[in-house]
Amino acid sequence: MxxxxxxxxxxxxxxxxxxxxxxxxxxxxxxxxxxxxxxxxxxxxxxxxxxxxxxxxxxxxxxxxxxxxxxxxxxxxxxxxxxxxxxxxxxxxxxxxxxxxxxxxxxxxxxxxxxxxxxxxxxxxxxxxxxxxxxxxxxxxxxxxxxxxxxxxxxxxxxxxxxxxxxxxxxxxxxxxxxxxxxxxxxxxxxxxxxxxxxSKSRHTLQIGKQAFYRQRELPLAEAYAVCSEVMVDNMQTPDAQEGIDAFIGKRTPHWQHR
CATH class of the missing domain: 3.90.226.10 (2-enoyl-CoA Hydratase; Chain A, domain 1)
Structure with missing residues (x-):
């Protein structure tokens, strides 16, 4: 630089x-x-x-x-x-x-x-x-x-x-x-x-969301939903999603692994 x-x-x-x-x-x-x-x-x-x-x-x-x-x-x-x-x-x-x-x-x-x-x-x-x-x-x-x-x-x-x-x-x-x-x-x-x-968010979750946003934006409605449904299935299985949901239920601050 x-x-x-x-x-x-x-x-x-x-x-x-x-x-x-x-x-x-x-x-x-x-x-x-x-x-x-x-x-x-x-x-x-x-x-x-x-x-x-x-x-x-x-x-x-x-x-x-x-x-x-x-x-x-x-x-x-x-x-x-x-x-x-x-x-x-x-x-x-x-x-x-x-x-x-x-x-x-x-x-x-x-x-x-x-x-x-x-x-x-x-x-x-x-x-x-x-x-x-x-x-x-x-x-x-x-x-x-x-x-x-x-x-x-x-x-x-x-x-x-x-x-x-x-x-x-x-x-x-x-x-x-x-x-x-x-x-x-x-x-x-x-x-x-x-x-x-x-x-303050999970880097991995930010990456998933940003990529999905720009990908789905150019697709017809049905295709956009199909793509984003798969994204959510994959996202749901990540360590940060599991941690974030558990923290929400437990009313505590999540500890991100950024993966």
């Missing part, structure tokens, strides 16, 4: 990843995307981590792709590498075995908005702003559209994509792009509280 691009801090089961290009509003250079993907791969194998928080340093969360870098390269192969790397990164967030929370302040635009939409949960400062403004510069936000159209209703996604307008945190919350907005001064604590709550 390049400390100049991405910082990681672990505390009681929560890994906080800070995008660290504040002078560029944490725009996603190829190197930053690669660093973030690499760190998520490491977290996937780290059984001590039960929740991930992604945040940005400086004045904003993330302003999308580094357009200066892309324009400077100016070759099809580089463009292809950039967008494929971004697509793989967003899919890695979804496939990660533990939940990912986006902690949003300032702006989250274009691929930054895509990052928010790809996260499992998102909490934003009430001063945060969101947009997919590619249409304004002749570069439609097609890859951000993939995550956005899965996070919000179609007409809301099209509104953002076709107008390129900035929306405030309340509007983003109303659309379902974020879970909640809080006063800017309370953002860090709100995210920490949510992350700690999630981190």
């Amino acid at each position: 390049s400390q100049s691009l991405l910082d990681r801090h672990d505390h009681e089961g929560v890994a906080t990843l800070t995008l660290s290009r504040p002078d560029a509003y944490n725009s996603l250079s190829l190197e930053l995307m690669q660093a973030l993907h690499s760190e998520l791969d490491a977290i996937a194998d780290d059984t001590n981590v039960r929740c991930v928080v992604i945040r940005g340093a400086g004045k904003g969360f993330c302003a999308g792709h580094d357009l200066k870098q892309m324009l400077g390269e100016g070759e099809e192969a580089y463009y292809r590498c950039t967008f494929e790397t971004c697509s793989q990164l967003m899919q890695r967030i979804v496939s990660l075995p533990v939940p990912v929370i986006a902690q949003v302040h300032g702006v989250a635009t274009a691929a930054g908005c895509q990052l928010v939409a790809s996260a499992d949960l998102a909490i934003a400062a009430d001063t945060a702003r969101f947009a997919t403004p590619g249409v304004n510069i002749g570069l439609f936000c097609s890859t951000p559209m993939v995550a956005l159209s899965r996070a919000v209703q179609p007409k809301h996604a099209m509104e953002l994509l076709l107008t390129g307008d900035l929306i405030n945190a309340q509007r983003a919350c109303d659309m379902g792009l974020i879970n909640q907005q809080v006063p800017a001064a309370e953002l860090e604590q709100a995210v920490a509280t949510l992350a700690a709550k999630i981190a």
Whole structure:
């Protein structure tokens, strides 16, 4: 992990990843995307981590792709590498075995908005702003559209994509792009509280649930129920499910084995 691009801090089961290009509003250079993907791969194998928080340093969360870098390269192969790397990164967030929370302040635009939409949960400062403004510069936000159209209703996604307008945190919350907005001064604590709550659960159970959620979402109703019924049968037989149920009946705190 390049400390100049991405910082990681672990505390009681929560890994906080800070995008660290504040002078560029944490725009996603190829190197930053690669660093973030690499760190998520490491977290996937780290059984001590039960929740991930992604945040940005400086004045904003993330302003999308580094357009200066892309324009400077100016070759099809580089463009292809950039967008494929971004697509793989967003899919890695979804496939990660533990939940990912986006902690949003300032702006989250274009691929930054895509990052928010790809996260499992998102909490934003009430001063945060969101947009997919590619249409304004002749570069439609097609890859951000993939995550956005899965996070919000179609007409809301099209509104953002076709107008390129900035929306405030309340509007983003109303659309379902974020879970909640809080006063800017309370953002860090709100995210920490949510992350700690999630981190108190069984890692194995979190992994089972997250994987099942994304798998069933794309299936017809009957198939979704069939898949999730099997998931519950398997889940019921895990040590943590047996422990959790016994603890609930016995009115005590469960002791997770994370398996």
